[in-house]
Amino acid sequence: MNSHTVEHHCDNKKIYDMLKYLSENDKLDIQQIQNVYAMTKKQELLNRHIYSIWQGKNDSKFYTYLPDDKKKRILVKRNTEEEIQNVVINYWKEQELNPTLQEVFDEWNDRRLELKKISASTHVRYIALFQKHFGDIKDKKIRNTDTEFLLNFMEAQIPKFSMTAKAFSNLKTLVKGMFKKAKRSKFIDFDIEQVFLELDIQEREFRKVVKEDSQEVFSEEETDKIMSYLFQNLDIYNLGIILLFVTGMRIGELVVLQPNDFINDNHIVKVRKTETRYKEKDSHTCIYAIKEFPKTEAGVRDIIIPDDYLWVVKRLKMANPFGEFIFMNRGKRITTNSFRRRLKDICRKLDMPHKTPHKIRKTYGSILIDNNVDTRLITDLMGHTDIVCTERHYHRNRKSIDRKAEILSNIPDFQIKTAR
Structure with a gap:
């Protein structure tokens, strides 16, 4: 000693x-x-x-x-x-009384995790976001910052990282939380909300991401092709993908389903939980955990399974009659990553562009809107707060070029009237 x-x-x-x-x-x-x-x-x-x-x-x-x-x-x-x-x-x-930006961030981020205001995956995501934008100045003392510093810092991030509006919004959330914490602790005396009001940023400064319909949803032809393949190669993974197509569930919601989540003779599936995935701090190990609530409050919902697909649930239950979860392999719950890999392999085998499970969800939303389903039912099934979200972010045109041309060609106003 x-x-x-x-x-x-x-x-x-x-x-x-x-x-x-x-x-x-x-x-x-x-x-x-x-x-x-x-x-x-x-x-x-x-x-x-x-x-x-x-x-x-x-x-x-x-x-x-x-x-x-x-x-x-x-x-x-x-x-x-x-x-x-x-x-x-x-x-x-x-x-x-004058901690570094890193110390303020860590205290804010760790405290939110401790109070369960954020999930472990969000906690790790914020760490990566802080490191990306504050890495060069993380040791700067909080009292050495002021409104002018923050204004210049925030405005410079957009061109430096070619940020989209969404990415910048995520950064604002982090900065707002950090500096609100700093003010409550009396490290600073300025209001971060006021700083944001003074930001001189135009919409045109953000990088625009243009995504074609063909990138966002499975077309009618692709859906027919992939469903045909799934029917011909039925196993637990392909049955799960079929369920995604006919329910619009998020992939994280699918993999945590349990037998008692299916009610009314399997016509209804209760969505109450989701999988969360994150990497531990300073580690490359991926952790797959269950979060006891879906992505959003509206995500708590009951989804109706079409009559023609009730057999999918029955077959899944028969394949795993005593399992804690519907989707299990060798006694362990199947994770989202396994389904992502399977869908990628199927797209490759069928020689179609690779699309993620979320594109299946967008396909489902587009099908509901195209078939004039009641807007309230659509939002309930999708787990959205309003139809605007579904229409703006999920509705895409799934028809092929030939089908679009056929529709337009059959419109009388676009046909040449021959003289009698």
Whole structure:
């Protein structure tokens, strides 16, 4: 045990003995508690000091180093040990009142995870987002930021990373949370909301992502082709993909289904949970966990299975009659990644562009709208708050070029009228 550790142990024992004596002799009052707290706090700050304190051999003064941003460390000296300790204590008090951007972010992000305001996957996603945008300035002190700094920083991120409007919105969420936390902790005195109001950003500055209909949904021909393949190659994975096509479920919702989620003779499937996927901090290991609620509040819903596909559920239950989950292989729950790989392989085998399971969901939404299904039913089935979301982000034209040409060619106004 080194001398610093011995001193720390002795100081803690002094504090303990003092509290014990005061308590046993009924002499404990507010002032004494405050004094003991002050002693504890001073010792805590001294323990944070990474450099030793020593006495000079020639001048008997006391020395130590203090961290410095430019010189890494600077030498300080005082006449007495108490004076040098006060220098150290005051330095670390100032550091507590002026943490780095990294420290503010970590405290905000970790606290939200602890309170279950965000999922583990969102927590890790924010870490990556912070590192991407703040990596070069993460050690900057929070008190060295101001409204001008933040305005310049935020506006510069758009061209620097060729950001889309959605990506910039995600960054704003992170920055807003960090700096609201900083203001509550009295590290800063400006309002981040006001800073955002002063941002000079035009819509044209964001990178536009143009996605063709053929990239976003399975066309009518592709759907027929892929469903035919699935019917001819029925196994647990392909049955799951069929279920995606006829229910519009998110892939994360599919893989956590349990037998009792199917009710009314399998006509209805209750969606109440989803899979969440994330990588642990400083690790490449992917964690697949179950989140006890869907992606959104509207995601809690009951989906109706078409009559012609009730056999799919029955077959799935027969294949795994005693399993905890519907989709299991060798006693383990099948993850979203397994279904993504299977769908990718099928697209490759059928010589069609690769599309993700989410494109199946968009296909389902498009089919509902194309068939004039009641808008309330559409939003209920999709788990959306309103039809605008479905129409704007999910509805795509699935007809082939030949079918589009046929429809237009059969319109009387587009036909040449021959003279009688």
